[in-house]
Amino acid sequence: MVRTSKTPDFEQALDELEKLVERLEHGDLPLEEALKTFERGVALTRQCQSALKSAQQKVEILLRRSGQAEIEPFSEDTAEEETQRPPAPSASLPPDPEEGVAS
Numbered sequence: 168m169v170r171t172s173k174t175p176d177f178e179q180a181l182d183e184l185e186k187l188v189e190r191l192e193h194g195d196l197p198l199e200e201a202l203k204t205f206e207r208g209v210a211l212t213r214q215c216q217s218a219l220k221s222a223q224q225k226v227e228i229l230l231r232r233s234g235q236a237e238i239e240p241f242s243e244d245t246a247e248e249e250t251q252r253p254p255a256p257s258a259s260l261p262p263d264p265e266e267g268v269a270s
Contacts, residue, residue, distance in 0.1 A: 177218040177219070177222075180215050181211075183207075184212060187205075187207060187208045187211070190204055191204055
């Protein structure tokens with residue numbers, strides 16, 4: 168699929184934003200250039216947020232159409248619980264022979 172719009176896609180916008188942040192973090196830009204760079208960064212941030220919101224809406228529509236369970240909002244607490252929880256055992260792994268052996 169060829170994009171003919173003048174706005175870059177999400178990945179391009181994010182890549183450009185990361186480069187702008189690096190330039191600003193160096194702190195060696197003249198004030199006017201730094202302000203223009205910051206302004207471009209704000210525009211790219213808004214564009215990325217809009218693209219993410221659109222993608223989220225599409226996912227929610229698809230999940231509703233497929234009858235999936237209710238969508239749960241993301242929160243930092245939920246993410247931390249997920250990363251702290253041990254991984255579920257895989258159905259493809261054989262049972263551990265050491266399991267059930269009392270020490």
